[in-house]
Amino acid sequence: MTLAEQISADRDTYFNDWGKTVSYTQTRRNETSSITAIFTNEFELVDLVDHQVETMTPELIVKDEDAPYLEDGDKIVRNGVTYYVRGIRPDGYGLTTLMLSKD
């Protein structure tokens, strides 16, 4: 098995264990598909104009091949809650973390 195949197999195991189905809409193309992705939503204290704000930080990890045309503003629906992509962080190894917002 090549290194690339090993990475791909590890990724698939990771997604099979932790992934859930979400609806993904590529807004510009108006294409909606169901993809398996890993959702996290950590608490975070954010500094804002010399004060601190308590907020959550929803993020979604997707496989690059499941969402090849990612753009800011693309829509994710998970458990009936709609999020919009506000940041895209590819790791260079086939996974991308999407920063999400409800607004």
Added chain:
Amino acid sequence: MADPISQQIMEAVDIALKTIWRTDGYNTDLGNRVYEWRKAPVNIEDAECVIYRDMAPSITRSVGEDIYELPVEFILIGQNDNIPKIARSMYADIVKCLFANETWGGLAERTVILPPEDVEYIHHEHTFAGIRFRAIIDFRTTQGDPYTQA
């Protein structure tokens, strides 16, 4: 003994801020959450809110009286899917409120609003914005007596 003039003014500020409601002619409900000298973090679900604190005043001695310049810092925090609009509305509402009450019931001579020192917005679970600015409240007391208005 009565409260010092500065305390009376800050109580008037608190009362005025709590009148900022959409139902009372404003564009936000900042009056719903008014916090004096709050240090604890604000949960973004609680925005819109205003945090204010008076700072060390400068005092100039004059003939028989002390002239105070009392800086008051305001932090406005809001969250909305149209955050530029709500940020402008929060600031406009505070300006309207401060000018409508600029002598604080005759306790002060005037209130000067300084330009915002800091405006930030952030995308997390919600889009939210913060604005920080100061106003200066000028008032006079009898010399050496912060309790008596001159």
